[in-house]
Amino acid sequence: MPSTRDIRRRIRGVKNIEQITRAMNMIASARLRRAQAKAESARPYAERISEILQDVEASCANDRHPLLAQRPVTRIGMVVITSDRGLCGAFNAIIIREAEEFLSKQTAQAGLITVGRKGHEYFERHGATIDRQFPQPSREVALEEFGATSKAVMTGYLERRYDRVYLAYAQFVNAFKFVPVVQQLLPLEKLTAMEKRVRALYQFEPAAELLLDVLLPQYVEVLLYRALVESLASEQAARVVAMNAAADGAEEMIGSLTRKYNRARQASITRQILEVMSGAEALEHVH
Amino acid sequence: MSDKTFQFEILTLQRPLPRQTVRFVVAPGQEGVFEILPDHAPFVFALRPGALRIHTPDGKDSNVAVGSGFLVVQKARTTVLARSAERPEEIDVKRARQAKERAEERLQSRASEIDVARAKAALQRALARLEVAGYFRGKK
Structure with a gap:
C-alpha cells in the first residue's frame, strides 16, 4: 500500500496536469475563435474572385487555360494538410486515414505534398512517395508562408508531374465537428458550371485569356488558404475537446486519489491508535 | 471637377x-x-x-x-x-528596404539559378511599399 506521502505527491502531479490542460484548452479556444474570424474575413474576397473568374472565363474564346486542362491521369498529386503539433486528439489520424483510403482506390501513381509535420512523419514512415514537404503555416496563415506550396502545386501540374491534384484536409463544421475531405484542386473544375447567374459584360485589360494567368493562380491560393484556415480551426477545436477531456480525467483522478489518500490516512491513524492501545494494555498486564 | x-x-x-x-x-x-x-x-x-x-x-x-x-x-x-x-502606417519601411536591396542584388548577380521573374516581382512589391510609405519623398 502506497504511503500517504506518495499519494500526496501524485495528487500534486495530477493537479499540475489539470492546470496545464485547462490552460491549453483556453489557448486553443482563443485560437479557434481567431481562425474562425480569419475564415470569415476571407469570404468576400473568395466570393468575388470566383464570381469574376466565371465572367472572365466565359468571355474567353475556346482557348482553354493550362490550369483548366483535363488530361488522361497517369500520376496524381495530393496535398495533405495536417498539423505540426500533437495533443489534438485523433485530428491528424483522421485526415491521414481519409487520404490513405482515397489513395488506395487510385490506380494512378501518387506523389504527396505534405503540409504539416505529423502527416509528413506518418507518410515517410510508411514509405509513401513524398515529393515536397512544407511546415504548417503559422496562425497568421500569411501568403508568404503558403505561397510556395501553391506554387509547387501549380508548377507540378503545368510541368505535367501531376495530371490531377487533390487536396486532403479537415473541413470545419463547428467547434465540435470537422469532416476529413479529399477535394480536387487541379485542374480547376469548370466554374461556369457551378452556378448559373446573369453575367456582366466586361471589357478586359489585358485580354481575357491573359487575365486568367493572373486570376487562376489567385484562385488556387484562395482554395488552399481556405483549406489551411479550416484545418487550423478544426485542429484547435479538436485540441479544445482533447484538453477538456484530459482536464476532466485529471479532475476525476484527483478525486479518486484524494479518497485513497483519506483512506490511507485513516488507516494509519487507526493503526497508531491500535498501537497505543495495545501498548497501554500490555502495560496494564505488567502491573 | x-x-x-x-x-x-x-x-x-x-x-x-x-x-x-x-x-x-x-x-x-x-x-x-x-x-x-x-x-x-x-x-x-x-x-x-x-x-x-x-x-x-x-x-x-x-x-x-x-x-x-x-x-x-x-x-x-x-x-x-x-x-x-x-496602408502607409502599416508598412515596415526597414523590411521593405531590405527586400528591395535583396532583390536588386539578386538581379545584378546575373547568376543562372535565380528566378528573374520572382526577383523582379519582389522588387516591385518593395518599391510599392516604399513609395506608399513616403520613403522617396524626402530624397527627391
Whole structure:
C-alpha cells in the first residue's frame, strides 16, 4: 500500500496536469475563435474572385487555360494538410486515414505534398512517395508562408508531374465537428458550371485569356488558404475537446486519489491508535 | 471637377479594407497606370504591385500599397482584389528596404539559378511599399 506521502505527491502531479490542460484548452479556444474570424474575413474576397473568374472565363474564346486542362491521369498529386503539433486528439489520424483510403482506390501513381509535420512523419514512415514537404503555416496563415506550396502545386501540374491534384484536409463544421475531405484542386473544375447567374459584360485589360494567368493562380491560393484556415480551426477545436477531456480525467483522478489518500490516512491513524492501545494494555498486564 | 462619386473597396485574403466613397482612383495596371472615374464602363484590369491612390470627396488623397491582383469596375462599385494591401502606417519601411536591396542584388548577380521573374516581382512589391510609405519623398 502506497504511503500517504506518495499519494500526496501524485495528487500534486495530477493537479499540475489539470492546470496545464485547462490552460491549453483556453489557448486553443482563443485560437479557434481567431481562425474562425480569419475564415470569415476571407469570404468576400473568395466570393468575388470566383464570381469574376466565371465572367472572365466565359468571355474567353475556346482557348482553354493550362490550369483548366483535363488530361488522361497517369500520376496524381495530393496535398495533405495536417498539423505540426500533437495533443489534438485523433485530428491528424483522421485526415491521414481519409487520404490513405482515397489513395488506395487510385490506380494512378501518387506523389504527396505534405503540409504539416505529423502527416509528413506518418507518410515517410510508411514509405509513401513524398515529393515536397512544407511546415504548417503559422496562425497568421500569411501568403508568404503558403505561397510556395501553391506554387509547387501549380508548377507540378503545368510541368505535367501531376495530371490531377487533390487536396486532403479537415473541413470545419463547428467547434465540435470537422469532416476529413479529399477535394480536387487541379485542374480547376469548370466554374461556369457551378452556378448559373446573369453575367456582366466586361471589357478586359489585358485580354481575357491573359487575365486568367493572373486570376487562376489567385484562385488556387484562395482554395488552399481556405483549406489551411479550416484545418487550423478544426485542429484547435479538436485540441479544445482533447484538453477538456484530459482536464476532466485529471479532475476525476484527483478525486479518486484524494479518497485513497483519506483512506490511507485513516488507516494509519487507526493503526497508531491500535498501537497505543495495545501498548497501554500490555502495560496494564505488567502491573 | 464634378461632384460625382462611386463606391470603392479593396479586398484581400487576410481582410477586407473598409469600403469608401471616392471621387477617383489611380491604379497601377499591368499595362500602365490608369484612372477610374465615376461612371466608368464595366472593366477588369490586371494590376501589378504598386501604389494605388484614392481621392475622396473631402479632397484628400490616400495611398495603399497593393500586391498583384486585379481591379473590377462594376455598376454598383469598384473592387480591388489583391494579394496584399497595406496602408502607409502599416508598412515596415526597414523590411521593405531590405527586400528591395535583396532583390536588386539578386538581379545584378546575373547568376543562372535565380528566378528573374520572382526577383523582379519582389522588387516591385518593395518599391510599392516604399513609395506608399513616403520613403522617396524626402530624397527627391
